[in-house]
Amino acid sequence: MKQNIRDVYNFNAGPSALPLAVLEKAQQELVDFRGTGMSIMELSHRSPAYEEVHNQAIARLKSLYSIPENYEVLFLQGGASLQFSMIPMNFLQPEKKAGYVMTGVWSEKAFAEAKLFGEPYHVASTKESNYHIIPRMDELQYYERDAYLHLTSNNTIYGTQWKDFPDTGDVPLIADMSSDIMSKPIDVSKFAMIYAGAQKNLGPSGVTVVIIRKDILEKANPNIPTMLKYSTHAKSNSLYHTPPTFGIYMLGEVLSWIEESGGLEAIAKQNEEKAKLIYDAIDNSNGFYLGHADIESRSLMNITFRLADEELEKKFLMEAKSAGFVGLNGHRSVGGCRASTYNAVPLEACKALSEFMKQFQKKNG
Structure with a gap:
């Protein structure tokens, strides 16, 4: 051994694995963060030193993905699993349905949560073949009035991944990209919302990134708890309450490593x-x-x-x-x-x- x-x-x-260079930098800055005399974990989330870290992480994410101006970048908590509930709570209106493409366990979990709030249905499913394949585009059958269409871009358990994404027109496309975010260039403008737990390609566990188009925020259900509204976090730059400061610092350093890697x-x-x-x-x-x-x-x-x-x-x-x-x-x-x-x-x-x-x-x- x-x-x-x-x-x-x-x-x-x-x-999963973090870049060694990022870990070594964090080690150097752990006790005294850039001359503050404190660890990043001890700084107030309202302090100028932390706000610079926070805003720089958002800026790097926007730059790497060429995120258009009409999108918000949010740092939330609760993992991708909380998003399974937040999405239908915010966007699944009583008079509409939501389509889910079933490609694995995480699609199943997202679908199960949506059933608690409205009428989701299967746009396509490969469960009968033990999820060994991604559905073809011509197999995706959904309604033009759907609240949204949800897919999981990469399926960790079964080892499958979408190579291209559907053009859903007026139907908002929402993607769980927890396990392949920042692994390749994508066209963010195809999506109404992208979300991802950080612990695969972005940093340590504890941070969830949400990239969300501003116009769908305006259509969200206002009658849900404050902390579960995307608009709450968008209006406060993800600083409505104390964010996971160390995780966001690490996420920013991982994004910097991606930049430096080409x-x-x-x-x-x-x-x-x-x-x-x-x-x-x-x-x-x-x-x-x-x-x-x-x-x-x-x-x-x-x-x-x-x-x-x-x-x-x-x-x-x-x-x-x-x-x-x-x-x-x-x-x-x-x-x-x-x-x-x-x-x-x-x-x-x-x-x-x-x-x-x-x-x-x-x-x-």
């Missing part, structure tokens, strides 16, 4: 290279490794696969752990193996895993 904790190969699905185009290119190393090990194994996701729907963030029998699978995971590979166990609901190759997972880790897979096959094939 590797002795240096930073030498382990971290493939955890979330909370921006989203460079990040996307490396993510493709990383995933290819592992998918090639699967595809060239003559069935020794079996990928779960359909080739056209494969995720660049979560690579899911099985071995021919469970005993061999257990041996693979045990030997991988001994070799310093962390987090390769598949989700408890589907089993198997999963390598999560988020932005901060280095290319070297993916090369090492690919080589380990090949060597394991040679010894056990």
